[in-house]
Amino acid sequence: MRGTILIVDDEPEILTALRDLLEDEFDVWSAVSPIAALDILGDEPMISVIVSDQRMPEMTGDVFLSKAREISDAQTILLTGYADLGAVVNAVNNGRISAYMQKPWEPALLLSMIGNAHEQCQLRRNLAEERALLRGLMDGSQDALSFKDTEGRFVRVNHVKAESLGRPPEACLRQREPDLVSVGGQVQPITEAEAEAFASGRATERLEERMVGSSPRFVQVTRVPIAGPDGTPRYLAVLEHDVTDRRLMENRLHQAEKMQALGTMAGGVAHDFNNLLTAILGSLELALRRNDSDARLQRLLENATTAAERGTTLTQRLLTFSRQRDLALRSVDANQVIHEMEDLLTRSIGMGIVVSEELAEDLWAAHVDPDQLELALLNLCINARDAMEGEGSLTLITQNLSVQEEDVLELVPGDYVLVAVRDTGPGIPPEVMARVFEPFFTTKPVGKGTGLGLSMVYGLAQQAGGLARVLCPEGGGTTVEIILPRAPDGA
Incomplete structure (x- = not known):
């Protein structure tokens, strides 16, 4: 030039x-x-x-x-x-x-x-x-960015990386990261990854899980060796991109795809099973009509009829989960549904559970099948009673909820009604949390549960145009939320 x-x-x-x-x-x-x-x-x-x-x-x-x-x-x-x-x-x-x-x-x-x-x-x-x-x-990046020498000492640090280490950028220079982090289990992987990048002379990428306080964060770390005049790596550029939100969204998508596949399978099984039950119930009804004198046979036929009717109830729950059952959606006052259920809940839950209510006074009308909402709340309260082993407190909650574009919830922006059941039980382990809405999945002993209660809640929320989710805060307790669309004006 x-x-x-x-x-x-x-x-x-x-x-x-x-x-x-x-x-x-x-x-x-x-x-x-x-x-x-x-x-x-x-x-x-x-x-x-x-x-x-x-x-x-x-x-x-x-x-x-x-x-x-x-x-x-x-x-x-x-x-x-x-x-x-x-x-x-x-x-x-x-x-x-x-x-x-x-x-x-x-x-x-x-x-x-x-x-x-x-x-x-x-x-x-x-x-x-x-x-x-x-x-x-360095100043404009929203990701943590740093440069290190062959000894692992910082030579440049942007403010995002410095904040993650809990000190200003100037205090990080000439310091080694293992000397600045205090969270157990992170030092050795960082040191090994840097040594690997220097030894290979090529850029490396790896997904690392790090604990920030008590919450795990997933970080995509790219390490790029920078060669000196003699061609050997002298510095290491480290770019750390937090992908926790993306990973959570991927997990939600995977869970939604799995639930859709389970729903398709469950719907097909339920239809076939329902047809068999229809034939069984019809045959039992004819047999009952023709049996006039044998009391023992009468009792057997009645027991079989009762069992078949319970099977029909189970198939209806499966159809609700798979969204193949038509719901009678209409404008519903969730507070009124809860008030009308108070006596039923008291008898079903028992005397050892303290039941309280946190109901919004100006609650919007929800667009839902009231009978299915009542059944869902009953199932949630019974599950909470079993989780607390008969002692604790249970709270029924209603709230108005406005969802914006930037919210993490997988819902169309708009107005919704939240109906929730909160208990003081031990909570749900992470390995169980991922499967709570699957049909037939239950942690109860054989004969104590069908595994269809929460799946029915999930299907109800999905078919109504909302969602269901389970929250387990630190310290115990479980909250199951049913988020339902607000009923349109005049519905």
């Missing part, structure tokens, strides 16, 4: 001579006065070298170069026809000249001096540009 040179001299002959010398290798600007030269510098930021005479009418060269330094980072060379050591010293102190030469000059020497000055200016500008890019990257 050709350099751009500005020559300043009040003698036109000198300007002509300098032009002839420089134009083959440089783009040349010229000015016969320092004031005009300052205007040129303001308009031409690419000028890399200023060659100025010392003695000029408007101002001396050292004064001009001092003013030029305020608006340009170009290298400066002072030409003087006198052995004026004072002017040179002043130019060095104020104009920070890179060189000076006496008139008359040696053409080859002056050309070499200007060429070297141009290269120095370009190197300085390139370095400043690289620093600005690095500073912009």
Whole structure:
């Protein structure tokens, strides 16, 4: 790239001579006065070298170069026809000249001096540009970014990384990360991963799970070795991107796909099973009508009928889970449903459980099948009673809920009604949490549960256009939420 040179001299002959010398290798600007030269510098930021005479009418060269330094980072060379050591010293102190030469000059020497000055200016500008890019990257990145030497010591740290270490960036420099982190189990993997990246000489990526307080975070860490002049890695660039939210969304999607597949399977089984039960119940009814005298056979037929009817109830729950059963959706006051269930819940739960209510006074109407909502709440309360082993407190909750675009909930933005059951039981282990809505999955002993209660709750919420979720805060307790769409006006 050709350099751009500005020559300043009040003698036109000198300007002509300098032009002839420089134009083959440089783009040349010229000015016969320092004031005009300052205007040129303001308009031409690419000028890399200023060659100025010392003695000029408007101002001396050292004064001009001092003013030029305020608006340009170009290298400066002072030409003087006198052995004026004072002017040179002043130019060095104020104009920070890179060189000076006496008139008359040696053409080859002056050309070499200007060429070297141009290269120095370009190197300085390139370095400043690289620093600005690095500073912009470090300051603007929302991810943790750092650079380390071969000993694992920080040489650059952005504010995100420094905050994760709990100290300002300056306090992290020349420190090793294992000496700054205090969470057990993280030091060894970090050290091993850095050693692996240095040894391979290639960029590496790995997903790391880290504990932040009591919550696990998933971080995608990219480590890029940076080679020195001899080609061996001397530094390591480390980019840490938090993918916890993305991982949670992937898990939710996987869970939704699994539940959809289970629903399809459950729906097919339920239809076939329902057809068999219909035939069984019809046959039992005919048998009951024809049996007039055998009391023992009558009892057996009635027991079989009761069992078959229970099977029909189970198939209806399966169909609700698989969204293949039509719900009678209408505008429902969830508070009223809960009030009408109070006696039923008291008899079903028992005396050892303290039941309380936290019901919103201005609750919106929900769009749901009231019979199925009542059955879902009954199932949740019985599950809570069993989890608390007959002792504890159970709370029925209703709230208005407005979902925005930025909310994590997998719902269409809009208004919803939340109905929840909260207990004080031991909570649900993580390995069980992922399967609580699966049909036939239960942690109860054989014969104590069907595994269809929560799956029916899930199907009800999904078919109504909402969702169901289970929350287990630290310290125990479980809250099961049913989020239902707000009923349209006039429904």
